[in-house]
Amino acid sequence: MNSIQQIFQNKKSKVLSIFFTAGFPKLEDTKTIIKELHQAKVDFVEVGLPYSDPLADGPTIQHSSQIALQNGMNLDLVFEQLKEIKDSHNMPLVLMGYLNQLLTYGEDKFCQACVDCGIDTVILPDLPMIEYENHYQKLFESYGISNVFLITPHTSEERIRKIDSYTTAFIYVVASAAITGAKGEISTAQIAYFERIKAMKLQSNLVVGFGISDQSTFQTVCSYAQGAIIGSAFIKQLEKNGVQGVQPFVKSILA
Amino acid sequence: MKSKFQPNEHGYYGQFGGAFIPELLYPNVKELEDNYLDIINSEEFQSAYKSLLKDYVGRPSPLYLAPRLSEKYKAHIYLKREDLNHTGAHKVNNTIGQILIAKKLGKTKIIAETGAGQHGVATATVCALMNLDCTIFMGEIDIKRQAPNVARMKMLGAKVVAATSGSKTLKDATNEAIRYWIQHPETYYLIGSVVGPHPYPDMVARLQAVISEEMKLQLKEQTGSENPDTIIACVGGGSNAAGAFYHYLDDEAVELIAVEAAGLGVNSGQSAATSQLGEVGVIHGSKTILMQNEYGQIVEPYSISAGLDYPGVGPLHAYLHETKRAQFLNATDEEAMLAALELTKLEGIIPALESAHALAVLPKLNLRPDQVVVVNLSGRGDKDLEAYINYLDKD
Numbered sequence: 001m002n003s004i005q006q007i008f009q010n011k012k013s014k015v016l017s018i019f020f021t022a023g024f025p026k027l028e029d030t031k032t033i034i035k036e037l038h039q040a041k042v043d044f045v046e047v048g049l050p051y052s053d054p055l056a057d058g059p060t061i062q063h064s065s066q067i068a069l070q071n072g073m074n075l076d077l078v079f080e081q082l083k084e085i086k087d088s089h090n091m092p093l094v095l096m097g098y099l100n101q102l103l104t105y106g107e108d109k110f111c112q113a114c115v116d117c118g119i120d121t122v123i124l125p126d127l128p129m130i131e132y133e134n135h136y137q138k139l140f141e142s143y144g145i146s147n148v149f150l151i152t153p154h155t156s157e158e159r160i161r162k163i164d165s166y167t168t169a170f171i172y173v174v175a176s177a178a179i180t181g182a183k184g185e186i187s188t189a190q191i192a193y194f195e196r197i198k199a200m201k202l203q204s205n206l207v208v209g210f211g212i213s214d215q216s217t218f219q220t221v222c223s224y225a226q227g228a229i230i231g232s233a234f235i236k237q238l239e240k241n242g243v244q245g246v247q248p249f250v251k252s253i254l255a
Numbered sequence: 256m257k258s259k260f261q262p263n264e265h266g267y268y269g270q271f272g273g274a275f276i277p278e279l280l281y282p283n284v285k286e287l288e289d290n291y292l293d294i295i296n297s298e299e300f301q302s303a304y305k306s307l308l309k310d311y312v313g314r315p316s317p318l319y320l321a322p323r324l325s326e327k328y329k330a331h332i333y334l335k336r337e338d339l340n341h342t343g344a345h346k347v348n349n350t351i352g353q354i355l356i357a358k359k360l361g362k363t364k365i366i367a368e369t370g371a372g373q374h375g376v377a378t379a380t381v382c383a384l385m386n387l388d389c390t391i392f393m394g395e396i397d398i399k400r401q402a403p404n405v406a407r408m409k410m411l412g413a414k415v416v417a418a419t420s421g422s423k424t425l426k427d428a429t430n431e432a433i434r435y436w437i438q439h440p441e442t443y444y445l446i447g448s449v450v451g452p453h454p455y456p457d458m459v460a461r462l463q464a465v466i467s468e469e470m471k472l473q474l475k476e477q478t479g480s481e482n483p484d485t486i487i488a489c490v491g492g493g494s495n496a497a498g499a500f501y502h503y504l505d506d507e508a509v510e511l512i513a514v515e516a517a518g519l520g521v522n523s524g525q526s527a528a529t530s531q532l533g534e535v536g537v538i539h540g541s542k543t544i545l546m547q548n549e550y551g552q553i554v555e556p557y558s559i560s561a562g563l564d565y566p567g568v569g570p571l572h573a574y575l576h577e578t579k580r581a582q583f584l585n586a587t588d589e590e591a592m593l594a595a596l597e598l599t600k601l602e603g604i605i606p607a608l609e610s611a612h613a614l615a616v617l618p619k620l621n622l623r624p625d626q627v628v629v630v631n632l633s634g635r636g637d638k639d640l641e642a643y644i645n646y647l648d649k650d
Binding site for chain 1: 265273274275276277278281282420421426433434437438440534535536537538539540545547550551552553
C-alpha cells in the first residue's frame, strides 16, 4: 500500500500536508524543515523541486524557487538531503516538480532516486493524462510510485472519474481556477464545487490545495475532503521567521 | 496522403509536440483543439480571413527579386516581403486568423506574449479592429529595447504588462501570460509563434502557411517553376519559418534553411541557438528542443534580436531538425547587423533584426549562379532603429 494511503487509513479526516520548496530559505534548511514538520505532527509533506519556469505556481512559490536555485539547489542535492534523513522520520514525503526536470534528469534515475529516499508519490502538474496512460503509468508502477492528478472546478465529471480510477495516493483538488497563493477565504462557489465533488463519492482520498492558508480555511475545506495542503502561506512564514517558525505555524493550523 | 510533417491527433510531430499543461488549462486547450480545424476549414472563416488578409493586411506580400543582392551573392535571390504587411511583419497573418477563431469561440478578452513587440502590435491591432479587450505580456528588458512597439500597443488600446522574472524577456513574458491564463480561464490566449501546447503549433503554422502558398504562385509566375531551390528563414519560436516552409515540407527537392540567433557566438554562453545547444525537454506546454542545464532548468537565451531571444523552438522545427528535413544554421549579432546594413545599402530595405539573421547566412552558402533562393523577410526594421543607430555610432 502506498504510504499516503496508509495515512488515510489511520486518519479519516483533517489530514494536514505542508508544501515547501527544497533549498529555501537556505540551501541546508530542507532537512531541518522536514524534522520540524514531523515533530509538529504534520501528516505528510510535499517537497517542491525548485524550477526555473514554473507554470502552475503563484508568485510566492515561484520566488522561493528562484531563491532555492540561487542557493545552489539541484535534484542531486535534494535527493541527497532527503536520503540523509530518511531514517529519522516516518512521515511520507511527496515530490512536486515539473516534467522537464524528470525528463532531463533521466526517468529511471529520477524514479530510482525517489525509491532510495523512501518516496512513493509524485506530483507533476504538467504531466498530461495521455502521456501517463501511454508511458508513465507503466514506468511509475515498475518503481512502486503513485502519480497524483489534479482536478479543478473546470474538470469534467468524465475526466474526474477517469482520474479517480488511476489514483492510488490521493486526488489533488485545486480549490479554485487559479495558480497557487493564499486567498484567505473560501467562497460559496468553491463550497458548491467541493460539494459537487463530494457527491460523486469517489474511491480516492481528496486533498484540497491552492488558497488554504490558516486554521479557518483548513477546517472549512476539511468538511468536504479528507485533508488539505498548505503551501504559499507556509513559504511566507518561512521567509519571515525561518525554520524557527515551522512549529508555531503548524500549531496555529491544528489548534 | 497525409504529410508526415502534420502532427498526429494528439499534436505530436514524431516525438515532439503534445500538450504538457497543468489541469487548470486543460478545458481551454481542449476547447480549442476540438474546434480549431472545423473553424479554419469553414467557408465562413476562410472568406473572412482571406478578405482581411487582402484588404486589411495588404496581401499578397510581394516576392521581390533583389537585383543587387543577387549580383553580390551570384544567385537569384528573392525576398518574400512580409515586412510590407500591415503592422510591419508576418505576425499579423496569425493574429487575424486567431482573432476570428477567438470570436467564433465567443471570447471577449485576449491575452498575448511578445518579444520584439511585433506580435504584441499585431495582436493589439486585431483587438482594436474587433473591439476586444487586450492585454500584452512583455519582458521588462524587451519593453526597454522595443519602445516604439510598446508605444504602438498602448496607442492601440492594449494594456502592456511587464514580466519581471527570469531573464525578463520573451520566455518570461510567455510564463506570465500562461499564469494569467490559468487565473483567467475565460480569456483567449493568442500565441504568437508555432510554440505552446497542441493545437497552437499546428494552428499557427496553418495560419502562416499563406506565405508559402503565395510563394508558389509568385515563383511560378516569375520563374516558371513554383519551387525555389532554397528557402531561408530565421527561427526564434519559428512561425515565419513554418509559414515559409509549409507548402514545401513534403517536397524534399526544396532545401529549407532555418537560421537561429547565435548571439555573441554559439559557445559564448550568450546565445539562442537552440538546435545547437538544446536537448529534448518540455517548455511552455510542448515537448521540443530547448536550452537547459543537466537538471532541466531552462537556460536564459541571449540575442540582440528580441524576437529570437527564446530558449526553445516550436515542435515542428524540432522535428525538422531531428529528421534533417531542414538545415539549421545560425548567425551572430554582429553578422546579423552587417547583413541588415548590407540589405539597406544594396536594396533600400531596412529589415527587422530577426530577418537580418536569415540574410546573414547568404555569405556562408555555396550558391550556384542558377540557384533560386527565397529569403523570408519576416519584418521591417523600424522597431530596431535604436539598435542600428547604436551600432553605427560605435564606428
